[in-house]
Amino acid sequence: MGDSKSRVAVFAGIAAVLMLAAVIAAAVLFSRNSEEKHDTGKPGVGTTSKAVKLVCSPTDYKETCEKTLAGANTTDPKKLIEAAFNATVGSITEVLRSSTLLKKAATDPSTKGAFDVCDEVLENAVDDLRSSIQKIESLDAGKAKAYVADLRTRLAAVGDDQETCVDAFENTTGDTGEKMKDLLKTAKEMASNGLAMVTDLSKILGTLQLSKVLGSGGGGASGARKLMTEEYIDRRILQVVELKPTMVVAKDGSGQFKTISDALKTLPMKNNETLIVISIKAGVYEETVILPKKVNKVVLLGEGPTKTVITGNLNFAAGVKTYHTATLAVNADEFIAKDLTIENTAGSEGHQAVALRVSGDQAVLYNVNIFGYQDSLYAHKYRQFYRGCAISGTIDFVFGDSLAIFQDCTFVVRKPGPNQACMVTAQGRIDTRSPGGFVLQKSRITAEPELLSTKPAVKVYLGRPWKEMSRTIIMNSDIGGFIDPTGWSPWAGTFAIDTCYYAEFENQGPGSGTSGRVTWKGIKKITPQIAESWTGGVAYGGDSWIKTAGVPYVPTMMQV
Known part of the structure; x- marks a missing residue:
């Protein structure tokens, strides 16, 4: 060493x-x-x-x-x-x-x-x-x-x-x-x-x-x-902040606010220099929560994913644009969420229905459930880090063009609607120079029992190229046997199969074998050095924003 x-x-x-x-x-x-x-x-x-x-x-x-x-x-x-x-x-x-x-x-x-x-x-x-x-x-x-x-x-x-x-x-x-x-x-x-x-x-x-x-x-x-x-050679010692509640939201009226939206309305509409910690007590909060741009450094702190739940059901089938269907929309920078669930309950019949959209830079989510069906997590742009999160869905349920690293996360594939296949990711990079890409690091791709028992079996893929330069790296992760042996699905015909960048590195599990994978030009075999370049300590170009968030984080390679 x-x-x-x-x-x-x-x-x-x-x-x-x-x-x-x-x-x-x-x-x-x-x-x-x-x-x-x-x-x-x-x-x-x-x-x-x-x-x-x-x-x-x-x-x-x-x-x-x-x-x-x-x-x-x-x-x-x-x-x-x-x-x-x-x-x-x-x-x-x-x-x-x-x-x-x-x-x-x-x-x-x-x-x-x-x-x-x-x-x-x-x-x-x-x-x-x-x-x-x-x-x-x-x-x-x-x-x-x-x-x-x-x-x-x-x-x-x-x-x-x-x-x-x-x-x-x-x-x-x-x-x-x-x-x-x-x-x-x-x-x-x-x-x-x-x-x-x-x-x-x-x-x-x-x-x-x-x-x-x-x-x-x-x-x-x-x-x-x-x-x-x-x-x-950055040797600076980073101080981990202690998350002391600035305000309390409680549905039962025991806090300053009964809804998260009401709490956010009181925040200054400008670039904030200190953390604003919103403690959200146990309860089911049925509301569309929008964190405005420039209302930075906001922390949503729940009491646990099974206790604090933010829920909504806006969906494309009901006439709402995908971008605006999010139950929680984060437009500000340096956002942190811990110990809660965000869900969209529109179901497969709602088509595109986002649970969480993150459109702010340097977002950190820890121990957060993101539950939905199609398009559950819209990791829209900028830099994002997810640790110990559970993300469920059916079609393209993690999509967008952020540089998003998922450490120790669980991706749960759900039963889709009739005649539908499932894709875990749909990364949307549009420019060869964009830093965007999804990195699944020491994570798990699993399925709900209802999907596994469906006859005939539902086709499930690791992802498909939403945009021409789509990029996804899965490394040191456990892949379930229900994943189709071809691994990756085309979007439409030959679109992006030569220009995408899809790599699998030292994964395990019954679905991790690569001998039957599609042989597109965009399927890459990467070296340990290239895999290392996709760790947080390298890929983000500076990771102090994660180190100060007070969440578990490994800036280097992780073994299964």
């Missing part, structure tokens, strides 16, 4: 040196470019063009990128990236204006419901872009890894929200959905370009002035030390 740590430290030091070398090389390049400026001190057209091409070089939509930045009269790549983000804000804002006009013209209730979803998620996309601009303005190479992880998370979410808007128009009448897709085409390309810009860390660092990259005190040696000690 000691030798392993030494090797990690050596490799970290090498990485730091290489990163600084890249920064220095980029700084020299831009220094040379600056010599081409006119006597006025303003950049020449050729110089600006070179800077734009450099910033746009890692993007997939280079023509859109270069057109976006054509009028930016600067050679400072940092400002060019900010300009690209600002232009994307403008593009999405224009879509929102058009959406308002189209919504007024719509007569179909389902179409109006889709516009309601778009209004919400596109506003969230604009917020994420503005947050990204602020991060670029304060980018510090000493915290490069964490900064880039945050930026990638936010920019991937911008794409996810636009995709959520388009998805809301499924099964609506008329051509409004196609109109919205056309309106978002350029904005989606611009969002993808922004994600590409920040994914290549060395190029991002190379766009900053060397003195700023190395810090205000900034010699190269001190910068290197800061980079190594703060980022690659």
Whole structure:
């Protein structure tokens, strides 16, 4: 173990040196470019063009990128990236204006419901872009890894929200959905370009002035030390917080509030700096609970999954858009839930019916039951961590595009409706650079007795690719024998079977054999090193938010 740590430290030091070398090389390049400026001190057209091409070089939509930045009269790549983000804000804002006009013209209730979803998620996309601009303005190479992880998370979410808007128009009448897709085409390309810009860390660092990259005190040696000690060899001791109730919800009237929603209404609608712990006493709370965006650091603390239950039955069959069917919708960051149950009781006849939707960053759930049928858990976007949770359902019952790690969780497959098959996961990554992916780590895939006794047997799969770059890794877990030997189900025809990323690593149980698995190009055989890269200590780009949540957590590989 000691030798392993030494090797990690050596490799970290090498990485730091290489990163600084890249920064220095980029700084020299831009220094040379600056010599081409006119006597006025303003950049020449050729110089600006070179800077734009450099910033746009890692993007997939280079023509859109270069057109976006054509009028930016600067050679400072940092400002060019900010300009690209600002232009994307403008593009999405224009879509929102058009959406308002189209919504007024719509007569179909389902179409109006889709516009309601778009209004919400596109506003969230604009917020994420503005947050990204602020991060670029304060980018510090000493915290490069964490900064880039945050930026990638936010920019991937911008794409996810636009995709959520388009998805809301499924099964609506008329051509409004196609109109919205056309309106978002350029904005989606611009969002993808922004994600590409920040994914290549060395190029991002190379766009900053060397003195700023190395810090205000900034010699190269001190910068290197800061980079190594703060980022690659993080030895900080994290303090686990004690969860003392801020307020109490009790259905019997013994607390300050009788409903969770009433308690949430009293919270400040702004970024909160301290934990707000809402103790929820035993009882069945029949309500739709929505935690608003920016009401951060809220903890819902139950008395146990069998005692504290939040329940609802909103569903797609009743005319509610999937996004808005959640019994509990979490839109804020740094959310924690412990010791309770969240359920949607609409049943298989309700079709899409979400129990929990998490649309906030750095969410932690421990000892939480998430019960439903189709689409039980909508792990929508950002970073999420689940420990010791039980999640039940039928079709795609864990779906979304977050980077979600499930440790020591139980996935329970239920009996579906007539002529239906079951899929545990339906991961929805849409961009190759998105950090999104589902990781099932030392977990269990089981089934209710009612499903196991069904004749003929129900087809059950580990997952299917909801979106083109769908990604799921199952490792060190126990897989029940009821899972179809082929393992993974197609979504429709050959869609995404070459571009998805599905891996199984050192699992056990009667359903874990891989000899009969589908042989798509997207089925991967991963090494122990790759498996390690999907642990929380690596994949999240910083996991202090889990360590301070006061829940069991292993940042490395776990054995069954």
